[in-house]
Amino acid sequence: MFSPLLMSTCDPKAEAAAGDARAAYRLHQGLLKLGISSRMLVQDKEIDDPTVIGYPNKLGPIISKVRPSLDALPLKVYGHSKRNPIYIRLQWLPNNITSQVAKLNPDIINLFWICDGFVPIEAIAKFNKPIVWTFQDMWTFTGGCCYSKGCDRYTKSCGNCPILGSNQASDLSSWVWRRKAKAWQNLNLTIVTCSNWLAECTKSSSLLQNQQIKVIPNGLDVDIYKPIERQTARNLLNLPQNKQLVLFGAIDATSNKRKGFHLLEAALQKLSNTEWKYKIELIVFGASQPKNPVDFGFKVYYQGKISDENKLVILYSAADVMIVPSIEEAFGQTASESLACGTPVVSFDSTGLKDVVDHQKNGYRAKRFSNDDLANGIIWALENKQRHEKLCEQAREKAEQVFSLEVVTHSYLSVYEEARTEFNRDRAI
Structure with a gap:
């Protein structure tokens, strides 16, 4: 029996919660319905659900609100401001996420959208657990953008970033790309994408082109989402x-x-x-x-x-x-x-x-x-x-x-089993 931990920056009931947070929570609910001891870790908890966990101290909500602004400070060099936002996530500030995950001690970790400072790039390789990462956008294999707006620099090593308005090869996007390449080079990772298009983008990326990728769509409860006359x-x-x-x-x-x-x-x-x-x-x-x-x-x-x-x-x-x-x-x-x-x-x-x-x-x-x-x-x-x-x-x-959530959840259970088996095999070598 699994004890998975699903990780997503946004609380699924937060006003600003995007589709990725809802997708993670729906899978969490699907796992619970099947009797799986699933938990979900978010940056700032709002939902009234004991199986969803936020930062365990009173400063957690305050930290989670200021961290995105602090994380974006280096972008000011490129003109980032409230009036001119640059949508690149740097994920460079350290935090205590690895120790928090260690205390929860899950059998397997399923990452979803973890930007806005929630999980630093370098922390992921320190979890020492089998990791399934569900991609909900392009951030994981780019120099920090969630969507590339048609740019294909992520197929090389980023730099000269059009989103930054940069004409320098060694700009912030290149720095983020290099940090990912160094931190994740030996990472035992199972990738799930929510669409074939995103899988194709991942395969064309310089960071993750050699990884195996499984495609599982986002699920929903068809007993809730059903036609009304x-x-x-x-x-x-x-x-x-x-x-x-x-x-x-x-x-x-x-x-x-x-x-x-x-x-x-x-x-x-x-x-x-x-x-x-x-x-x-x-x-x-x-x-x-x-x-x-x-x-x-x-x-x-x-x-x-x-x-x-x-x-x-x-x-x-x-x-x-x-x-x-x-x-x-x-x-x-x-x-x-x-x-x-x-x-x-x-x-x-x-x-x-x-x-x-x-x-x-x-x-x-x-x-x-x-x-x-x-x-x-x-x-x-x-x-x-x-x-x-x-x-x-x-x-x-x-x-x-x-x-259907039932179909999607069973697909994830198969992925979890495979990821755990491979992780244990690698540790035994």
């Missing part, structure tokens, strides 16, 4: 019954360029100049209505930030189609959640969403970053009632067969 869902949210509702949502939905709201905006502007202007309306969650909202020519319902899963299920069920127009996405958890609620998804034919959306089966994959084809995909998903009903059925089927 659309009319009922709309009544609960006071949404119109006589419109076809288009849904879009993410953390910082309208301001995070990676999430592609500007591309959706262009597609919807095209639709507003057609007869669809009178048929559709838009729902946005993850952002409140801005002071100067975009005029699409039709009504927009801004829902703000939502952490309550029950409200998310109602939102997904109320919509006719979910749009996930991300430019870079390791997986696309809002897409899988939408499918589980029987709502088809329109995305671009790129990155991790290719594993989630099956073209013209449970949604539509538009040509890469084409506003025109994104608009075409919305029309295609909505214009034929019989086709739409089939898409909804197949969306739910995909979620049950591929993203």
